[in-house]
Amino acid sequence: MKKILLSAGLLLATSASIFAQEYKFKDVVDIEATEVKSQGRTGTCWSFSTSSFLESEIFRLTGKKVDISEMYTVRNTYPQKAHNYVMRQGKAQFSEGGLAHDVLNSVEANGLVPQEEFSGLFGQEKTYNHAEMIAVLRAMVKTYADNPGKKLSPKWRDAINKVLDVYIGEIPEKFTYEGKEYTPESFRDAMKIDADNYVTLTTFTHQPYYESFILNIPDNFSNGSMYNLPLDEFVNEINHALENGYSIALDCDVSEKTFSAKHGVATLPHDIGDNEKSMTEIVAELNVTPENRQVEFENFNTTDDHLMHITGMVKDQKGNVYYKVKNSWGGDSQRVGNGGYIYMSAPYLKMKTISVLLHKDGMTKKMKKKLEI
Numbered sequence: 001m002k003k004i005l006l007s008a009g010l011l012l013a014t015s016a017s018i019f020a021q022e023y024k025f026k027d028v029v030d031i032e033a034t035e036v037k038s039q040g041r042t043g044t045c046w047s048f049s050t051s052s053f054l055e056s057e058i059f060r061l062t063g064k065k066v067d068i069s070e071m072y073t074v075r076n077t078y079p080q081k082a083h084n085y086v087m088r089q090g091k092a093q094f095s096e097g098g099l100a101h102d103v104l105n106s107v108e109a110n111g112l113v114p115q116e117e118f119s120g121l122f123g124q125e126k127t128y129n130h131a132e133m134i135a136v137l138r139a140m141v142k143t144y145a146d147n148p149g150k151k152l153s154p155k156w157r158d159a160i161n162k163v164l165d166v167y168i169g170e171i172p173e174k175f176t177y178e179g180k181e182y183t184p185e186s187f188r189d190a191m192k193i194d195a196d197n198y199v200t201l202t203t204f205t206h207q208p209y210y211e212s213f214i215l216n217i218p219d220n221f222s223n224g225s226m227y228n229l230p231l232d233e234f235v236n237e238i239n240h241a242l243e244n245g246y247s248i249a250l251d252c253d254v255s256e257k258t259f260s261a262k263h264g265v266a267t268l269p270h271d272i273g274d275n276e277k278s279m280t281e282i283v284a285e286l287n288v289t290p291e292n293r294q295v296e297f298e299n300f301n302t303t304d305d306h307l308m309h310i311t312g313m314v315k316d317q318k319g320n321v322y323y324k325v326k327n328s329w330g331g332d333s334q335r336v337g338n339g340g341y342i343y344m345s346a347p348y349l350k351m352k353t354i355s356v357l358l359h360k361d362g363m364t365k366k367m368k369k370k371l372e373i
Contacts, residue, residue, distance in 0.1 A: 021281055021282045021316075021317065021318070022280055022281055022282075023265070023280065023281070023282065023316055023317075023343075024316060024317045025314040025315070025316055025322065025343060026314060026315055026316075026317075027312065027313075027314055027324075028312070028313040028314055028315050028321070029242045029243055029312040029313040029324075030311070030312040030324070031056055031060075031242070031245060031246075031247045031311045031312050032056060032059045032060070032065075032311075033052060033055070033056050033247065033309065033311040033326055034052060034055045034056075034065065034067060035331065036326060036327065036328070036330065036331030036339065036340030036341070037052075037070075037328055037330070037331075038127065038128075038328060038329060038330035039070075039128060039328045039329070040127040040128030040129055041127070041128065041129040041130065041131055042074075042096060042128045042129070042130040043095065043096025043097050043130070043134075044070060044071075044074050044096060044098075044128070044130070045306050045307045045308070045328055046097065046098035046099055046100060046102060046103065046219070046251075046307045047070040047071075047073045047074050047077075047098070047102075047103055048070050048307075048328035049100070049249055049250070049307040049308050049309045049326075049328060050073075050100045050102075050103035050104070050249045050307065050309075050357065051068050051069075051070045051073065051103065052309040052326055052328070053100070053247055053248070053249040053309050053357070054068060054103070054107070054112070054191075054193060055067065055068055056247040056309070056311065057193060057247070057359065058191045058192070058193065060245060060246070061191070061192040061193075062191060062192055064191070066114060066191065067114060067115040067116070068112050068113070068114055068115060068191075069112075069113045069114060069115045069117065069118040069119065069120070070115075070120070071118060071119065071120025071128075071168055071169070072110075072112070072113040072118045072120075072171075072184070073102075073103050073106045073107070073110075074120070074168065075118075075120070075164055075168045075169060075171060076106045076109070076110045076171070077098060077102055077105075077106050078137065078160070078164055079157065079160055079161060079164070080102075080105075080221075080222065081094055081095075081098075081221055082094070082137070082140075082141050082144075082157075082160045083157075084221050084222070085141045085145060086141055086144045086145050086152075086156065088145075089145050089147075090141075090142060090145035090146070092221065093218050093219070093221060094137070094138055094141050095134075095218070095219070096130060096134055097218070097219035097304075098219055098221070098222075099219055099220055099222075099224060099251060099304070099307070099355070100200065100249040100251060100307060100355075100357040101198075101200055101222065101224035101357065102221075102222055102224070104195040104198055104357070105195070105222060105224075107188055107193055107195050108195035108196075110171075110184055110185075111183065111184030111185035111186070111187060111188040112184060112187050112188040112191060112193065113172060113175065113184050113187065114175075114177050114187070116177075117172060117175040117177065118169055118171075118172060119169075120168045120169055122169075130167070132167075133163070133164075133167040133168075136163060136167075137160065137163060140156075140159065140160060140163065141160075144156045171184075172184070175187075197359055197360055197361070198357055198358065198359055198360065199226075199227060199357070199358065199360050199363070199371075199373060200224065200225070200226035200227065200355050200356070200357045201226060201227050201229055201234060201237060201355060201356050201357075201358070202215060202226045202227070202228055202229070202234070202353075202354065202355040202356075203228065203229050203230065203231045203234035203290070203293070203353075204228060204294060204297065205290050205291070205294045206294065206298075207228045208228065209228055209229060209230055210227070210228070210229070210370055210371060211227070211228060212225040212226060212227050212228070213225060213226070213228060214226075215354070215355070217303070217304045217354065218304075219304055220304075226355050227371055227373075229367075230290065231288070231289070231290045231293065231350060233367070235346070235349070235350060236364070237358075237362075237363055237364060237367055238310070238323075238349075238356060238358075239313075240362070240363065240364050241358050241359075241362030241363065242310065242312060242313055242323075243313075244362060245362075246358055246359050246361070246362030247309060247310060247311050247312075247358075248309070248310040248356045248357065248358045248362075249307065249308075249309055249310075249356065249357040249358070250307060250308050250309065250310050250325060250353065250356055251304050251306075251307045251353070251354040251355045251356070251357075252304075252306060252307075252308070252349070252352045252353045252354055253301075253302045253303050253304070253305055253306070253352040253354070254266070254305060254306040254352075255303065255305055256268070256348075256352065257275055258275050258278055258279070258348070259342070259348070259352075260279050260337070261327060261329055261336045261337070261342065262279075262335070262336060262337055263279040263280065263337045264336065264337025264338030264339075264341060264342055264343060265278070265279060265322075265337065265338075265342065265343050265344075265345075266325075266342050266343070266344040266345060266348045266352075267279075267283065267285060267345045267347070267348055268285050268286045268288070268345060268347040268348045268351055268352075269283050269284070269285055269286070270283070270284040270285055270286050270287075271283070271284065282316055282317075282318055282320065285345055285347040285348075286347050286351070287347070288347050288350035288351045292351075293350065293351050296351060296352075302351065302352055302354070303354075304354040304355075308325045308326060308327050308328070308342070309325065309326040310323050310324065310325050310326075310356075311324050311325070311326050311341075312324035314343055320345065320346070321345075321346045322343040322344055322345050322346070323343070323344045323346070323349055324341055324343060325341060325342040325343070325344050326340070326341055327340050327341065327342055360373055
């Protein structure tokens with residue numbers, strides 16, 4: 001009897017090994033991107049992701065590989081956040097977060113600077129940590145919003161800028177890059193980045209399709225608008241852009257247990273019992289519809305908690321599509337899978353994406369005409 005049970009056990013183990021299919025990924029689209037960085041102990045994923053996106057854009061437009069400063073954009077954006085909070089008398093959010101269009105807003109107003117000219121680090125610092133700075137800034141803007149002197153002094157803006165100078169750095173007026181002198185504005189122009197060429201797309205059922213609207217989410221402090229598309233057309237625009245060499249800045253939810261930086265994958269299993277298995281093996285995934293996507297957004301299961309950079313597409317051995325997503329949590333292979341990239345399944349992207357930003361030329365001609373852009 002023991003022999004029979006042993007044989008049965010071996011049969012089950014053999015069957016499991018036959019049916020278990022560990023991921024074997026193959027590149028389908030691979031767009032040039034700079035190396036993976038770490039945002040450290042900061043909430044600046046919005047700047048790291050969109051700066052990475054712009055680096056790929058610069059390469060596409062000029063053929064130059066340039067490392068641009070994420071912290072230059074952060075430094076220029078905090079005064080805008082402070083203004084928004086103080087002028088709304090504290091009835092707004094003041095946080096480290098932001099969205100992709102905030103980077104484009106800064107680029108348009110303040111230009112670009114290479115990383116070597118403005119790192120946001122001082123002395124022996126090698127990693128970013130804004131915990132103390134944000135605590136100081138929050139206390140300051142709350143004080144200004146409370147207006148204890150009963151007549152707010154315009155000096156508060158100078159005070160905010162002085163703190164940012166101390167913690168991040170003073171804004172450069174000019175710098176030399178590859179033997180040529182630039183201002184931040186002239187460097188932006190030399191890199192051929194024009195903020196007017198970029199659009200944000202989203203997909204929700206509570207707003208009319210093919211029109212722009214302001215999505216009411218906490219980090220949209222600057223009230224950026226986005227075009228609303230039906231879900232299938234939204235995904236089609238993403239695929240079309242990638243297949244034609246245009247990378248994408250992605251705002252999405254990464255709070256799911258099946259989003260794993262350690263394994264380098266993000267999936268949306270049909271059966272919750274497959275959550276752990278989906279980290280290493282192909283499993284059946286949910287069918288995402290506009291309706292169940294909207295429910296997840298309105299019950300706060302889907303929030304805009306992280307931004308990343310889509311640089312391509314891969315397929316597994318069964319032909320399932322995944323998006324190659326560059327993260328900003330470092331690229332140490334001992335700590336993160338896929339060298340700091342996340343291979344995000346199509347169902348996960350459909351369910352958990354808040355919005356995407358891309359060059360308008362990456363869109364289909366039909367959609368550009370429909371949106372009149």
